[in-house]
Amino acid sequence: MTVPVLSLRGISKRYGPLQVLKNVSLDVHPGEVVALLGENGAGKSTLSGIIAGSRTPSEGTMTWLGQPYAPATPREAIDNGIVLIHQELQLLPQLSIAENVFIGRWPMKNGVVDRAQMVRRAQEQLARLNLHLPATRKVEGLSTANQQLVEIAKALALDARLLILDEPTAALGGAETEALFEQVRKLRSEGVGIIYISHRMEEIRQITDRIVVLRDGERVQEFADSATPVRTIVESMVGRSLDRMFPPLPVPKNRPVLQISGLGSPNGSFRDVSFDVKAGEILGIAGLIGAGRTELVRAIAGADPVSAGSIKLEGRELKLRCPADAIANGIVMVPEDRKDQGLVVGHRIGENIVYANLDKLGRGWLSPRAKRTFADEAVAKFGVKGRSGQLASDLSGGNQQKVVIAKWLTRDPKVVVLDEPTRGIDVGARASIYDIIADLARTGVAVIVVSSDLEEVLGISNRILVLAQGKQAGILNRDEANDVSVMELATI
Missing domain, CATH: 3.40.50.300 (P-loop containing nucleotide triphosphate hydrolases)
Structure with a gap:
């Protein structure tokens, strides 16, 4: 296998007496989609935040493209080519789609923002996701699904070398999800490394190459094949046998x-x-x-x-x-x-x-x-x-x-x-x-x-x-x- 673009060794994180990550190691290779799975509270978001520069580890080291890597801010991570797409939307509703896509990275011409270029480039990213909206439209009033796609367009515009996708399809329907998958496959073919976080097991089977499972802040399992039975994966996440998902339903009354x-x-x-x-x-x-x-x-x-x-x-x-x-x-x-x-x-x-x-x-x-x-x-x-x-x-x-x-x-x-x-x-x-x-x-x-x-x-x-x-x-x-x-x- 190729040399990893990102390597984590012995990453731990404490908040006072509470330890949320313990000795986690992880490699991501170019052109690889790694699923990061675990229950809520397993440490996925904390680990993602450490990679993306919004949190600092208490212990452990990271390397990026073979060099020591310790981002102090998300901006530093982005400048290195690492982009985190959050599950929780982080858009400014009073700005246009184009302004949200390029906020902080305005295309300039003669010392002023080149709005024509900004709108054109934002429209290109929306088209990649089959989102047929004018880039000049305000974000305010967009559905949650469309706002999620704008967040993804924002990341695609950065030409990242590593993408962290945190529940990217939670608000998306079938067509929007497939459009996203097309982009993930394209980015993978271009050598981009991807960490994919999702609770939808069918997605994991479709889009990822390898599965890493966290439980209570520790790395507990790795599955080299994403076709591993769902039940096996889920039981490693929860640490117990999974007897059923849906409960028996009561019989409704006639009233x-x-x-x-x-x-x-x-x-x-x-x-x-x-x-x-x-x-x-x-x-x-x-x-x-x-x-x-x-x-x-x-x-x-x-x-x-x-x-x-x-x-x-x-x-x-x-x-x-x-x-x-x-x-x-x-x-x-x-x-x-x-x-x-x-x-x-x-x-x-x-x-x-x-x-x-x-x-x-x-x-x-x-x-x-x-x-x-x-x-x-x-x-x-x-x-x-x-x-x-x-x-x-x-x-x-x-x-x-x-x-x-x-x-x-x-x-x-x-x-x-x-x-x-x-x-x-x-x-x-x-x-x-x-x-x-x-x-x-x-x-x-x-x-x-x-x-x-x-x-x-x-x-x-x-x-x-x-x-x-x-x-x-x-x-x-x-x-x-x-x-x-x-x-x-x-x-x-």
């Missing part, structure tokens, strides 16, 4: 809780959608990116307006002007973007849980003890691995998602909407969230799950509503739903 009739949006993102969700039922919503899934459930949760149709809860028509109206009536939503829309990440876990339940805790001054007791009970009930006094920003993605779920489920809602509930979450945490969803349905709550992961929507749903280009393409019962029948409807 409809939520009834949607002829619902349409002012901007046409969805139109003439009708369905009901029964007590104890989990209704999955599937469709390609841009099909109107998120827009539909945001309208049901009062976050977006409707221009036609009705929303009825237990036979009573609702007029929802804002999310507070929906919450007051018993409809809550776990949003797609947990950090921007679901949590105040700079505040404590307990504070986040209390914010959504102030009316339940009483009026006027609330004692710190009452708030702490309430939050501690929610943390314990929903299996959050953390203390209520910890900052939400300190948690892994899976535990952050559990906090968002906990703060709403403590309200004892009648309808729960979950938009991409396991986006960017590891296998172990994903299974526990599926258990929470199934347990919720067993109590008689009506549950709606939106997911771009077809295996997920098939595994957790009693029925599946399929949207295609904003229209209702059909509703499939569990016994007739499979990947073929869903995709046939999604592509009508």
Whole structure:
């Protein structure tokens, strides 16, 4: 094999008494795609940050192109040709796509920014990813999937020698994912080394050459063949036998809780959608990116307006002007973007849980003890691995998602909407969230799950509503739903 472009030896990282990485060694060769796998909290992001210059190791050494390498800043790593594409979006919404792609690296002409060249070069990167948007458009208002593609275009424009892709397809649909894979294969053929982090096992099989597994901050396993059985890989990640992923689903009652009739949006993102969700039922919503899934459930949760149709809860028509109206009536939503829309990440876990339940805790001054007791009970009930006094920003993605779920489920809602509930979450945490969803349905709550992961929507749903280009393409019962029948409807 060729000489590695990047070598790590004995990398460790401590935060006070907490050791998050222990003696990790890793090589990446030119033209190689190495999968870096592990549960949330295994140390993947910390290791990526060390390589990309945003963190410094407590121990260990690195070499880059055969020379000692110890970047003090991300800028230094980028200047060396190492680029990290974060799972969490880092775009400036008020700037254009082109400005975001070239921020800090403006193409210049006669001492001023050459905007024509900047837009042209940004448009070329968007075309590589089959993203058909004008580079002059502001990032604000773009879907999460399109923002992710802009982040990837930004990295491609840097002509990197090593790319670290952290959950790059978490918000992408099938077509966008395949466009990204085409670029990964092209970069690999050009000798670019790639570290690929993902919780989607099928992607790992398709796109990577070798698999390295971290668990509790240590390198525990390497698989030289990406065709290694998924079960074997996952069991090395979690350190235990994996008996099942999806729980048995309860049988829904015959009583409809939520009834949607002829619902349409002012901007046409969805139109003439009708369905009901029964007590104890989990209704999955599937469709390609841009099909109107998120827009539909945001309208049901009062976050977006409707221009036609009705929303009825237990036979009573609702007029929802804002999310507070929906919450007051018993409809809550776990949003797609947990950090921007679901949590105040700079505040404590307990504070986040209390914010959504102030009316339940009483009026006027609330004692710190009452708030702490309430939050501690929610943390314990929903299996959050953390203390209520910890900052939400300190948690892994899976535990952050559990906090968002906990703060709403403590309200004892009648309808729960979950938009991409396991986006960017590891296998172990994903299974526990599926258990929470199934347990919720067993109590008689009506549950709606939106997911771009077809295996997920098939595994957790009693029925599946399929949207295609904003229209209702059909509703499939569990016994007739499979990947073929869903995709046939999604592509009508």
